[in-house]
Each structure stands twice: as C-alpha cells, then as structure tokens.
Amino acid sequence: MPNTRSTMVTARFCPDISTIPASLWRALFSSGPDNASPYPFARYEFLLALEQSGSVSAQQGWQPQHLLLEQQGAPIAVAPCYLKSHSYGEYVFDWAWADAYAEHGLDYYPKLLIAIPFTPVTGPRLGIAEGQDPTQMIPLLTQALQQRCDQLGGSGYQLLFAQPELHQQLEQLGWLHRDEIQYHWFNRGYGDFDAFLATLAARKRKNILKERQSLESVTIRRLPGEAITPRLWAAFFAGYQRTYLKRSGHEGYLNATFFHQIGQSMPEQLMLVVAERGDEILASALFFYDQSCLYGRYWSELTHLPNLHFELCYYQGIQFCIERGLARFDPGAQGEHKISRGFEPVRVHGSCDLRHAAFRAAIADYCQRERILQAERLAALRQRLPFRHP
Numbered sequence: 268m269p270n271t272r273s274t275m276v277t278a279r280f281c282p283d284i285s286t287i288p289a290s291l292w293r294a295l296f297s298s299g300p301d302n303a304s305p306y307p308f309a310r311y312e313f314l315l316a317l318e319q320s321g322s323v324s325a326q327q328g329w330q331p332q333h334l335l336l337e338q339q340g341a342p343i344a345v346a347p348c349y350l351k352s353h354s355y356g357e358y359v360f361d362w363a364w365a366d367a368y369a370e371h372g373l374d375y376y377p378k379l380l381i382a383i384p385f386t387p388v389t390g391p392r393l394g395i396a397e398g399q400d401p402t403q404m405i406p407l408l409t410q411a412l413q414q415r416c417d418q419l420g421g422s423g424y425q426l427l428f429a430q431p432e433l434h435q436q437l438e439q440l441g442w443l444h445r446d447e448i449q450y451h452w453f454n455r456g457y458g459d460f461d462a463f464l465a466t467l468a469a470r471k472r473k474n475i476l477k478e479r480q481s482l483e484s485v486t487i488r489r490l491p492g493e494a495i496t497p498r499l500w501a502a503f504f505a506g507y508q509r510t511y512l513k514r515s516g517h518e519g520y521l522n523a524t525f526f527h528q529i530g531q532s533m534p535e536q537l538m539l540v541v542a543e544r545g546d547e548i549l550a551s552a553l554f555f556y557d558q559s560c561l562y563g564r565y566w567s568e569l570t571h572l573p574n575l576h577f578e579l580c581y582y583q584g585i586q587f588c589i590e591r592g593l594a595r596f597d598p599g600a601q602g603e604h605k606i607s608r609g610f611e612p613v614r615v616h617g618s619c620d621l622r623h624a625a626f627r628a629a630i631a632d633y634c635q636r637e638r639i640l641q642a643e644r645l646a647a648l649r650q651r652l653p654f655r656h657p
Contacts, residue, residue, distance in 0.1 A: 278411035280348065281333040284314050287345065295345045295394030304536065304558040306390040308383045312532040314347055320525035323384050328352040332379065332415070336407055343396045344404045347383060348412075350419060352376045356520055358387035358600050359427050359447055359617035364630060368422065373623065379416050379424035385520045387449070387600045388562055389615050392429040405436045409620075416622060423621035434616040443627075443634045445617040446641040448648065450603070450610035452581075452596040457589050460582070463609065471607055471653035478574040479582060485572070486543045489583060492534025499541060500526060502548040506567030513568075521565075526553075540583045542575055552579040554587070561588050563598035581608050603648065612648040614641075 281287055292311040307313060317323040318331060330350040336343050353376065354361055368375035381392050393408065395401050412424040426437065438444045457463040464472045490499070504523045511519040530537065536556055542549040549572060553565040561584055566576065580598060588596045598605065606612065621627040 276336055276338050276343070276407055278407070278414070279335045279337065280411075280415055281335060282331055284311065284318055284331060284333055284347075287333060287335060289315075291342055292345060292394065295342065295396055296391060297394075304556075306557055307533065307536045307555040307562070308386050308388055309347065309391050309394070310533060310536075313529060314383075316525050316528040316532060317384055317521075320522050320528060322521045322525045323349070325350075325352075328355065329384050334381070334408070334411060334415075336404070336411065341396075343399050344408070345394045346381045346392055346408065348379060348381045349384065350377050350421070351380050356385040357382065357425075357427060359425075359445055361425075361619075364626075367629075368623075368626065373422075373626075374420075375422045377419060377421045379412055379419075379421055380427070381412075381425070382427040386564075387428055387447075387615070388564075388597060389428045389430065392426055393433065402436060405433075405440060409437075409440055409442070412620075413622075422623065423619060423627075425617060425619040427617045428615055429618075431614075431616060434618050437618040442618040442620045443631050444638065445619065445634055446638050447600075447615050447617065448612050448641060448645055449600055449615050450598070450605035451613050452585055452588070452598070452610045454588050454592070454594050454596070459589060460586050463585060463589065466655060467609060467653050468655050471609075475582070475608060478577055481574050482542075482572065482578055484544065485549065485575070487578065487583065488541050488543070489587060490539045490541060492530060492537030492539070495530055495534070495537070495539050499539060499548070499551070500530060502569065503539065503551045503553060503565075503567045506548075506550060506569045507565055510566055510568050519565075538587065540579045542572075542579055550575050550579060552583070554584060556587075556591070556593065559593060560595045560597060561591075561593050563596070577608065581605070581610075585609070606648065606651050607653050609653060611652060612645055614645065 323329040365375035538554040549570040
C-alpha cells in the first residue's frame with residue numbers, strides 16, 4: 268500500500284463484521300453530534316443482522332470482505348465490502364457483462380463490491396476517521412481493491428449508491444461511472460399534506476384524493492419501531508414473502524430472523540405503516556429514517572385492495588416527512604408511476620473497474636453511451652412532473 272503522510276497504510280479484509288469492534292465501526296461512520304440518527308444502512312446493527320441471520324453469506328453469494336485501512340495499527344477507514352458470485356440484489360445491473368465474459372470463455376465472477384446488500388439507497392460507503400483527508404482515502408481504497416481482486420482472481424470491483432462526490436473522485440482516478448434513475452420526494456416546507464397537494468396540477472391532485480378516499484373503510488396506523496408487536500412482525504414477514512413470490516417467483520432476500528433482529532437492535536430508526544380492517548391485517552410497509560430522510564424499503568401485502576400500496580408506501584411516507592420535517596423521501600428503486608404522485612426523477616450512481624484490459628475498454632465505451640441515454644431519459648421524465656409551476 269502507498270504511504271499517507273509518510274506513514275505506511277495497510278489494508279485488511281475481514282470475513283465477518285463481528286471481527287471489527289462495533290465501537291470502531293460506529294466511530295468511523297459517525298455523523299452529527301453523538302452520531303444521532305445516522306444513515307441506517309451503514310449502521311453496524313444493520314450489517315450485523317444481515318450476517319447473523321444468514322441473509323448475507325458466502326452461500327448466498329455475498330461473502331463479507333469488509334475493508335479496513337490502518338495506519339501504524341490505527342484504523343483510519345472502513346467500507347462494507349463483499350465478494351460476489353452473482354449480481355442479484357445490486358440494482359445497478361451488469362448481467363450483460365457477465366454474459367459477454369462467458370461467451371469468451373472468461374469468468375466474470377467473483378467480483379468485489381462495496382455496497383449495502385439488497386439496498387439501492389444512496390448514502391455513505393466509506394467511513395473515515397476524524398482528521399483524515401477523504402481525498403487521500405480514495406487512492407488507498409482503490410489500490411487495496413486492486414490487490415485483493417488479483418489475489419482472489421476477481422474480474423473487477425464496484426462501488427454502488429454512494430454520494431455523488433465520492434463517485435466523482437473515483438471517476439477522476441479512472442473508475443468507470445454509471446448512472447441510474449430513481450424517484451424521490453422533496454419537502455419544500457409544506458405545512459401539511461394539503462399544502463403539498465396544492466402544488467399539483469388539478470387532475471393529479473384530484474386523482475390522489477380519489478385514491479385516498481377509496482380507502483376510508485380501512486384503518487391505517489403508523490407505528491414506531493418499538494411499538495411493532497410480534498403479531499405485526501409475523502404478519503409483515505408473511506406478506507413480504509408473499510409479495511416476492513407473486514412478483515418474482517422466489518422468496519425475499521431477507522429472512523424473519525433479520526427483521527426481528529433489527530426490530531430489537533435499531534427500533535428508533537424504524538417505522539411500520541399498517542392497514543387493518545377490523546382484526547384483519549391487510550398490508551404493511553416498513554420504513555427506515557434518519558435526521559433528514561425517510562427510506563421506504565419493504566412492502567407486505569396479505570390482501571389486495573386497489574390503491575392500498577400507494578397509500579401505505581407513498582402518501583403515509585409523505586405525511587410522515589411533513590410532520591417530522593424530513594427533507595427527502597426515498598421510496599425505493601424503479602417506478603415511473605411515482606412521478607404523477609409528486610416524486611421527482613433523480614440520478615443515482617455506481618462506479619466500477621475491470622482488470623481485463625480489452626473488456627474494460629469495451630465496457631468504458633458502453634458506460635459512456637449509457638450515460639448519454641440516461642441524461643436524455645432524465646430530461647424527458649422531468650417534463651412529466653405534476654406540479655402546477657415547474
């Protein structure tokens with residue numbers, strides 16, 4: 268590894284997050300005074316639950332390889348890293364690249380990935396010690412990944428859904444850059460839900476009111492994490508699995524143990540929206556939040572009702588943001604239908620590099636053309652925003 272401030276920096280790849288002290292991880296990923304309400308998905312508790320539940324493991328194609336950079340034995344940076352044997356659960360898709368490798372008799376897997384498993388949510392991917400220069404960490408990170416990739420015979424390495432600044436720094440170092448589009452809601456100081464509706468064109472506003480009025484016979488509750496009972500967790504997980512089976516033909520990536528563990532270890536950042544009719548639980552949606560953003564993550568449907576998904580996953584989230592003064596609502600990947608409900612198309616980012624020179628050149632050209640197309644698509648989507656005044 269290169270020197271930083273004339274002192275050698277070494278890299279360790281840890282096969283289990285429990286081998287890294289929780290206090291160390293939290294200190295490197297701290298944000299704000301007393302680390303109050305940090306970004307939830309880089310929390311030690313979240314990543315530990317993924318591993319201890321078995322949702323993430325070598326058998327599942329997500330073998331932990333958490334990267335720890337140390338200077339004279341003192342940790343200076345850490346990143347959640349995995350050795351991948353497939354591309355499931357990443358949401359910046361590279362299946363075509365794997366197919367191209369296979370057609371030429373080459374192995375695309377394994378590859379190294381810095382990301383949060385099954386979580387296409389923008390946020391910090393590199394925890395850095397106080398007093399360290401973040402721009403100096405990027406070359407160290409890159410060289411550590413290069414060396415580890417070569418040791419393991421990997422095709423390359425990727426970093427997904429970090430803040431734009433990090434992806435820009437990686438691009439300056441020669442990483443390839445990719446864009447994806449998601450749909451986020453922004454709180455522009457609305458006093459209540461009606462104030463938000465007043466900014467929409469009349470037809471869009473009436474459609475939302477009609478959707479909400481169709482559910483007047485349903486009781487809807489928003490519950491903080493500590494108020495989620497075992498009965499509600501059981502119903503949520505049953506609907507979560509049923510939803511996955513219906514949509515994709517396979518069970519959800521996460522198991523019941525994972526949800527119960529985060530319910531106990533980080534309830535202060537969870538919120539469950541539940542729809543009931545009498546004693547019957549119809550559906551629910553599980554959210555995470557921090558000091559500035561609400562994250563819609565998991566939908567659970569036991570009984571289908573028209574418009575129930577929109578109410579639980581979108582409108583209740585918007586109301587929560589307005590009441591709590593949260594600046595942004597990230598409801599999850601995909602879904603152009605969100606635009607008509609006040610969500611705006613935004614860029615999210617991925618970065619990658621490949622060790623095979625010929626394939627790297629071809630994929631660099633692909634990424635450049637992809638970015639042009641995504642920019643054109645983003646501009647077209649913004650023309651469909653539902654607001655009365657652009």
